[in-house]
Amino acid sequence: MQKQVMVPHEETHRELETVIQESLAQLAQHPQPPPARHEKGLEDNFVALSKIGVPFFERHVDQGKADKWFREIEKILELLKAFPKYYFLPTLIAQKRREFTMLKQKPGMSVAMYSHQFPVLGHYAPIIINDPAAKMIYFFLDGLLSEIQTQIATSRIRTFDRLCEAACDVELDMKCLSSIGTDKIRPIVPLAQSVMPAAGPCVRPTTPL
Numbered sequence: 001m002q003k004q005v006m007v008p009h010e011e012t013h014r015e016l017e018t019v020i021q022e023s024l025a026q027l028a029q030h031p032q033p034p035p036a037r038h039e040k041g042l043e044d045n046f047v048a049l050s051k052i053g054v055p056f057f058e059r060h061v062d063q064g065k066a067d068k069w070f071r072e073i074e075k076i077l078e079l080l081k082a083f084p085k086y087y088f089l090p091t092l093i094a095q096k097r098r099e100f101t102m103l104k105q106k107p108g109m110s111v112a113m114y115s116h117q118f119p120v121l122g123h124y125a126p127i128i129i130n131d132p133a134a135k136m137i138y139f140f141l142d143g144l145l146s147e148i149q150t151q152i153a154t155s156r157i158r159t160f161d162r163l164c165e166a167a168c169d170v171e172l173d174m175k176c177l178s179s180i181g182t183d184k185i186r187p188i189v190p191l192a193q194s195v196m197p198a199a200g201p202c203v204r205p206t207t208p209l
Contacts, residue, residue, distance in 0.1 A: 096124040104143045111167045114143065136160050147174065 050056075057066040100121035105114040118140055122129035128136055137160055141149060144167055151170045157163045 093124055096121055100125045100128075101139075103139075105145050105148075107145070111144070111148070111164070111171045115140070115164045115167070118143070137163055140164075 055069065057063070057069075100118075103114075103117060103121055105111065119129060122136070128139055130136075137157070140160065140163060141153065144152075148167055148170045152163070152166045155166060157166055
């Protein structure tokens with residue numbers, strides 16, 4: 001019986017067929033997600049640019065104006081990048097960072113004043129200020145007056161804006177109740193459980209955000 005010899009062309013064809021079958025089997029088991037569509041993202045970019053007043057130019061009509069505007073923006077960006085380097089020395093940045101970590105609400109300072117200084121100095125501590133869900137809330141709460149801090153420390157507030165509003169509410173209650181000679185302050189409750197308080201002097205309803 002004569003032995004059948006496979007020519008190289010047939011052998012290569014069968015190897016390719018095997019590879020294709022294995023690839024199809026893998027795709028069937030792990031299908032690839034559909035390609036992302038960029039039309040929506042491009043549209044969002046145009047909307048965002050229009051909101052901040054970026055001008056739009058016709059491609060074939062305003063090419064010179066567009067190039068001039070782009071060069072001006074490049075100069076502005078270079079200036080913004082160079083300004084901190086030449087006018088904010090590392091020693092000054094370190095000083096501002098220390099001021100932020102030591103920032104406290106002093107007696108006589110309102111919550112509004114304290115909450116205004118907090119992000120201004122926090123600009124020099126981006127690791128903290130860019131984490132509003134944890135570090136920023138902790139540092140802000142730790143710097144409040146103790147009588148305000150104790151009223152909201154257990155309220156499980158998870159956003160910085162809500163924390164500022166709660167601190168302002170407690171401060172207002174303290175002033176109102178002090179004027180009528182009592183020291184009982186209504187507790188800060190989670191937003192979902194907020195109810196309308198009983199009518200009385202210097203008491204305002206808790207409005208949902």
